[in-house]
Amino acid sequence: MAIKTVIFDFGNVVAFFDHSRAVARLAGYTEFPPVEIALKLYGSQIEDAYERGAIDTAEYVREAKLDARLTCTDEQFLAAFVAIFWRNLEVCDLIPRLKPKYRIVLASNTTRAHFDAYSKQFADVLAHFDHLGTSFEARARKPEPAFCAHIQEHAYCEPHECVFVDDLPTNIEAAERFGWTGIVYRADGTLADKLLSAGVEL
Structure with a gap:
């Protein structure tokens, strides 16, 4: 063969990669503990939909920020979200x-x-x-x-x-x-x- x-x-x-790097950077923008932030960003239906291309980046950021009650800007969210590699x-x-x-x-x-x-x-x-x-x-x-x-x-x-x-x-x-x-x-x-x-x- x-x-x-x-x-x-x-x-x-x-x-x-390590998602906890992103979670640590976002923790200052919400009252949720890191474990809860991680579940809302990475263990949710919206994350699955985003990886499948069913929703775009703007929709994922909007929904993730709402779910995790994040007060950061979209730009701050994305800067943290991708800084994991x-x-x-x-x-x-x-x-x-x-x-x-x-x-x-x-x-x-x-x-x-x-x-x-x-x-x-x-x-x-x-x-x-x-x-x-x-x-x-x-x-x-x-x-x-x-x-x-x-x-x-x-x-x-x-x-x-x-x-x-x-x-x-x-x-x-x-x-x-x-x-x-x-x-x-x-x-x-x-x-x-x-x-x-x-x-x-x-």
Whole structure:
């Protein structure tokens, strides 16, 4: 089996993220404790709708501010909301080594605001990708089959010719049911060996 396309998740693979960074910056604008803020921003139906592209950024910000009783401006909210990412050197250093031999595709459950922010923050790494696939573009989220099907349209090969790297086992299980070879990512320095075992040359 010849691998032709390597597909990467973004969050906690290409870059790490921590929602508590945003919550800490927003905590001064509401009487809710941080745990409640996090639930209202990230554990709600509006967040799911936003990641699916069912609502736009303006609607999400409006509803999130109302739910969390935030007194900040929209600009202050968004500045905090997207300031959650930092580079994963292990993966970022591997991607340029893969590019000459493979098609590289991103497969990210993300919002438009987060995507716009990390596309700029990590422009040097993402420049190596042939396609940046997102849940808001797919109108579906991992681990749903519709998400995999959307990404497959941009793989330019058959499912069995794809390797997918994601940090969540549930997403890998769904990918393997779809026909991809899955690698559960752990930040332990073993990704290169796992890629080699999956038939990816470095």
